[in-house]
Amino acid sequence: xxxxxxxxxxxxxxxxxxxxxxxxxxxxxxxxxxxxxxxxxxxxxxxxxxxxxxxxxxxxxxxxxxxxxxxxxxxxxxxxxxxxxxxxxxxxxxxxxxxxxxxxxxxxxxxxxxxxxxxxxxxxxxxxxxxxxxxxxxxxxxxxxxxxxxxxxxxxxxxxxxxxxxxxxxxxxxxxxxxxxxxxxxxxxxxxxxxxxxxxxxxxxxxxxxxxxxxxxxxxxxxxxxxxxxxxxxxxxxxxxxxxxxxxxxxxxxxxxxxxxxxxxxxxxxxxxxxxxxxxxxxxxxxxxxxxxxxxxxxxxxxxxxxxxx
Numbered sequence: 317x318x319x320x321x322x323x324x325x326x327x328x329x330x331x332x333x334x335x336x337x338x339x340x341x342x343x344x345x346x347x348x349x350x351x352x353x354x355x356x357x358x359x360x361x362x363x364x365x366x367x368x369x370x371x372x373x374x375x376x377x378x379x380x381x382x383x384x385x386x387x388x389x390x391x392x393x394x395x396x397x398x399x400x401x402x403x404x405x406x407x408x409x410x411x412x413x414x415x416x417x418x419x420x421x422x423x424x425x426x427x428x429x430x431x432x433x434x435x436x437x438x439x440x441x442x443x444x445x446x447x448x449x450x451x452x453x454x455x456x457x458x459x460x461x462x463x464x465x466x467x468x469x470x471x472x473x474x475x476x477x478x479x480x481x482x483x484x485x486x487x488x489x490x491x492x493x494x495x496x497x498x499x500x501x502x503x504x505x506x507x508x509x510x511x512x513x514x515x516x517x518x519x520x521x522x523x524x525x526x527x528x529x530x531x532x533x534x535x536x537x538x539x540x541x542x543x544x545x546x547x548x549x550x551x552x553x554x555x556x557x558x559x560x561x562x563x564x565x566x567x568x569x570x571x572x573x574x575x576x577x578x579x580x581x582x583x584x585x586x587x588x589x590x591x592x593x594x595x596x597x598x599x600x601x602x603x604x605x606x607x608x609x610x611x612x613x614x615x616x617x618x619x620x621x622x623x624x625x626x
Contacts, residue, residue, distance in 0.1 A: 342563055342566060342567060343579055345563060347579055347583060347586055349559050349563065350564075350580075350583055351431065351582075351586040351587040352551070352556070352590060353552060354421070354428075354590075354591075355427045356548050356552055356555075356556075357417070357418055357427070357552065358427050358591075358594060359544060359547075359548050360545060360548030360552065361422050362544060363540075363544045363545045364545055365531070366419045366422045367415070367527055367530040367531040367535050368531050368535045369545075369549070370411075370414045370415060370418055370523075370527045371524055371527035371528050371537075373549060373553055373557065374410060374414075374523045374524035374527055375521075377558065378520035378521040378524055380553065380554075380557075380558055381513055381516045381520060381558070384513050385513040385514045388513060390511050390514045391511050391514065392511075393510075393514070393518070398507075399518065401507050402507055402510055402515050402518045402519060402522075403518060403519070403522045404502060404506075405499050405502055405506075405515075405519055406518060406520065406521075406522040406523045407499075407522060408495050408496070408499030408502060409495065409496050409499030409500065409503070409519065410499075410519050410520060410523035411522075412491065412494070412495025412496075412498075413492045413496040413499065414492065414523075415488075415495075415527070415530070416488045416489055416492025416494075417430055417434060417488075419485070419489075420485040420486065420487075420489030421485070422485070423482065423484050423485030423488060425472075425485040425488075425489055426588070426598065427587050427588070427590065427591045427596060428584055428585075428587045428588025428598055428602075429471050429472060429489075429588075429598075429602065430492075430587075431587035431588070432468065432584035432588075432609055433468055433471075433472075433489045433492075433493050434489070434492060434493055435580055435581070435609070435613065436468060436609060436612070437497050438580060438616065439457075439460055439464040439612060439613045439616040440461070440464075441497050441500050441501060442457050442616045443457060443458070443616070444501055445501065448501050448505070456615050456616070457616045459612075460614070460616025461612065461616055463611055464609050464613055466609075467604075467607070467609025467610070468605060468609055469605070470601055470604055470605030470608060471598075471602045471605030471609065472602075472605075474599050474601050474602065512561070516561065584606055584609075584610070585610075588606070
């Protein structure tokens with residue numbers, strides 16, 4: 317089954333560029349699956365703690381990717397240093413990000429707002445790339461950063477109260493933002509050639525160890541085999557950790573990096589719309605924050621196409 321899944325991904329990645337499915341269907345499916353993770357996370361957190369849900373998600377997804385890596389004979393890191401760098405990325409992008417996101421959702425941060433905060437990752441990655449990667453930060457990127465921060469503040473301002481759970485949830489979500497931003501910068505510098513199958517398995521396995529420790533101290537592994545937890549776990553592992561990542565892999569293999577970045581602008585809004593299905597709504601002030609933050613992310617990551625001579 318795993319071999320057939322891998323062949324299917326490779327075949328889809330090799331499909332003609334003008335294929336309607338590849339040109340339109342894959343990006344739409346990617347946005348829907350990626351956005352759904354926030355909403356399904358809210359559902360899963362109704363019956364499990366954030367550390368527990370994250371542990372089971374990472375552990376099962378790691379096993380799936382390990383099987384895929386073994387079946388496809390994917391290359392493994394050759395040195396301990398390469399292995400160490402991949403582990404660090406896993407602790408940042410997986411453990412720290414999702415600890416923050418799921419804890420934020422547990423404390424009442426709406427799925428759309430959580431997606432908006434994490435969705436500013438390209439903005440802060442572009443800014444932090446200056447000192448960390450030696451890249452030049454333009455004036456437009458600084459303007460975009462200012463708009464992005466303003467948009468996030470607008471989105472959370474109306475309900476922000478640090479005497480209650482919501483303010484703490486926002487802080488946890490910001491911690492998740494720091495994790496994914498730092499992880500992406502670290503991966504770009506030290507793990508650019510990492511194989512997605514073996515690298516993903518290592519990242520998820522190392523992150524699951526951390527989550528197991530946190531679960532054993534603060535929560536419990538016993539969640540019961542109820543339909544809500546099992547359904548959420550299967551969705552997060554198969555659809556998000558494997559499916560959405562595979563779709564991202566397909567699009568990146570086709571050399572559509574700029575278009576892929578643009579797709580992430582849609583995730584907060586799509587997530588907010590999905591949140592309506594579970595009773596989560598947004599105020600007009602929050603909607604204005606979405607617009608301002610989206611504009612900021614766009615300005616900070618926009619790269620005009622170079623004109624080619626006729």
